[in-house]
Every structure is written in C-alpha cells, then in structure tokens.
Amino acid sequence: MNISDSQIQMTLDLDTHLTERFRSAKEAMAAGVYRRGLKRCAADLDVAPGNLSVMLSGDGQRHLDIDLLERYVEQTGDRTPIYYLVAKHCGDSSAARDEAVERVQAMLAELPQLLASVGAKGKRGGR
16 A cells, blocks of 8 residues: 555554454443443443443444544543454554564574473484
8 A cells, every 4th residue: 555645654563462352342442431430431422321331232222333432532542442443454464473483483492492401312313
C-alpha cells in the first residue's frame, strides 16, 4: 500500500494477546466498562445503565452501535477495543514467525549446555 501526502503512516506495537483475552471488540469494551463502573460509563455515554449492560451482553435485544463504541473511546481514552480490532484484522503474521524463530535460536544456543548437563557426548567418528 502506498502512502500519499494526505495519509499518515504509523507504527503500532500490537499486543497479540488481546485476541486471546477477548472474543470481540464488544467484549474488550465491556471489560473496560465494568472495570470503570457501569453507572459511571453509562452516564458518560448518555445511556441508561441497563441499556448499556444489555448492549454489551450481546443478547440480541439491543445492539451496540459503532457510534457508541467511538464515544466510549473518546470519553474514556480506552483504546483497547480499537487495538483488539487492529490486532485481529491487521496483525502482521511475519511478527509471529519472527518471534518463533528467535525462540528456536535461543533454544538451540542452550542445547549444547543442556546435553552436557545430562552427560550426552558429542558425535564421534562416522556414526
């Protein structure tokens, strides 16, 4: 993707664990709402606490509006739901591969010492 003069390129350090901690952006928002207090967040969002609770529960009666999600981020400064969406939909698969390669390299560096500690001897002759 090319960045034009009217676009800004940014770098994010993605928390890949967000997609493990939450099943959806709504769940990420719900965690923040209940951590801050349902009544307080409902007042900040100009929504009745019961309505907000139903929207976040996903029971199908009342749906969480994207405008409400945006207002939540603006009011609380909690960008977790946005970071969740970015990690889920824009995450760089090469980052996971790079991390795995680093882990394998670290394990290989430790291997000779581990083998020596269990009394394994190096390969001899043509075996």
